[in-house]
Amino acid sequence: MKVISTNIGEPVTFEWNGKKEQTGIFKYPKDEGLFLGKIEVKDDTVIDRVHHAGINKACYLFSSDYYDYWKKVYPQLEWHWGMFGENLTISGLDESEIRVGDIYKIGNALVQVSQPREPCYKLGIRFGNQKILKEFIAHNHPGTYVKILEEDHVKAGDNVVIVEKSENPLTVQQFYTLLYAKEKSKELLQLFMANESVPQYKKDRFKKHLS
DSSP states (O other), rough: OEEEEEEEOOEEEETTTTEEEEOOEEEOOOTTTTEOOOOBTTTTSSSOOOTTTGGGGGGGEEEEGGGHHHHOOOOOOOOOOTTSOOOOOEETOTTTTTTTOOOOTTEEEEEEEEEOOOOOOOHHHHHHHHHHHHHHHTTOOOOOOEEEEEEEEEEETTTTEEEEEEOOOOOOHHHHHHOOOSSSSSHHHHHHHHHHTHHHHHHHHHGGOOO
């Protein structure tokens, strides 16, 4: 895997249900790269800190491999890296192979896979159509958030190298499937609850499905 683009955004104001809101999802490539901090990407815009940034969502990665698919779905848009609000656009990122808890070296930064991205209405604002939420969920390639174990600067062209594979086989895609499945797989639930890298607040939300 390799970093294709590093992206950050400025605050964008929009109207939602009669009220003015702001979002940082409109991200654009930054040629000089990014500094990955423990709780956020330096100089990036984070409006909603309840659902974005923090230890478990310090940086968002999305695969460049799926851009061609989405360009066909939304050909009217002006396309560039960062369209999904990702800080790092990564080639070869496959959520069906990456495990929650995997540790990677990106440039000189050390990161750990924590959880998939769950789309909200602001992705619909970015794409000019709220139907993308259901489309994004159905496509089953959400990208992933990472924890930053060792802070450092990352730039386009940096390799993304596996350092340590999680012993728990729960993949990012399985985590994502579990989030939206009406009937939760008991096997996946067991892997989910046993995975030390799954955020505790997520586990607490799923305890009701164990009985």
